[in-house]
Amino acid sequence: MDNHILNECPIQPVVDILSGKWTSYILWEIYNKNNHYGSIKKQLPGISTRTLAVRLKFLENKGILSRTVFNTNPPTVTYDLTNKGLTLAPILKSMKTWSELYQ
Amino acid sequence: MDNHILNECPIQPVVDILSGKWTSYILWEIYNKNNHYGSIKKQLPGISTRTLAVRLKFLENKGILSRTVFNTNPPTVTYDLTNKGLTLAPILKSMKTWSELYQ
DNA sequence: CTCATTGGTTTATTTTTGGAAAGTAAGTTT
DNA sequence: AAACTTACTTTCCAAAAATAAACCAATGAG
Incomplete structure (x- = not known):
């Protein structure tokens, strides 16, 4: 997902983070206070458990999300x-x- | 690239357009007046002719870009x-x- | 001690996307 | 008429990303 050749392109960091079919949708849900693993999955019909988990971990590793267990x-x-x-x-x-x- | 299940998601139209590894970079170049096929390709080292052509046509079909032959x-x-x-x-x-x- | 629930992981497979390389086309220039 | 340049298209292949399905773990309730 990281394109090392384009390091000079000024939008590369954010493109890196937002790439992935579901990433923006996941962030949108969390931005809108829909932040439980289960409720995010419910709001994104079609996403698999694996993809959701992979993307959440990716965003956590990037410092975009924090994970809290109750x-x-x-x-x-x-x-x-x-x-x-x-x-x-x-x-x-x-x-x-x-x-x-414009949709 | 179009996710029919997510039609209710308010950011779906723009995610649809910006998805693809190179799409945002291409738009960035054109936004910055780098708008010849050849010069876009030069500024995006690593992109193939096929991918550039496919993405440009996609954006043209979406009504985002216009194509002019001189x-x-x-x-x-x-x-x-x-x-x-x-x-x-x-x-x-x-x-x-x-x-x-934040990079 | 089994069950239900949430939140995952694992493995295998399919789909999607992009890349390499070669070929095409149009319009000059030589 | 052959060569050059820009701008592609085509075919075939590889890599990346997502999916499906099954399984695992923690925590209490019954």
Whole structure:
């Protein structure tokens, strides 16, 4: 997913993060406070458990998401935007605005 | 590239357009007035002729780019953002800003 | 001690996407 | 008429990404 040849391209870091069929959708859900593993999956019909888990871990490794386990019965997990992840908000907002106007 | 199940997701239209390994980079180049087929290819080392042609046609079909042939010697082709394509500017700009700050 | 529930992992397979290489086409220039 | 340049197209193949299905683990409830 990382294109080493394009390191000079000024949008490479964000393209790297947002690539992947489901990544933007996952971030959109979490940005909208839908942050439990199960409820994200429910809101994204068609995504497989594996893909969701892989993408969430990818975003966690990139410092975009934080993962919190709650000792409920059964234990639940939430994913939240980190401070770094929150800075993606303008991009997500502009994506929503565009989609509303030009779809 | 179109996910029919997610038609309700408010960012689906733009995710559809920007998906693909090279699409955002191509748009970035054209947004920055680098709009000849050959010069886009030069600025994106690693992209194949096939991929560039496929992506350009995709964006043309989506109404994002316009294609113009010039009767020079040899004939050259430019790609320009349409009015619709120009409205992607806020997204591209926010992507650049983020990348500069958080890479 | 079995069951239900959440949140995964693992393995194997398919789909999607991109790449390499060769060929095509149009319009000069020689 | 052959060569040169730009801008592709075509075919075939490889890699990457996603899917399906089965399984695993933690935690309590019954």
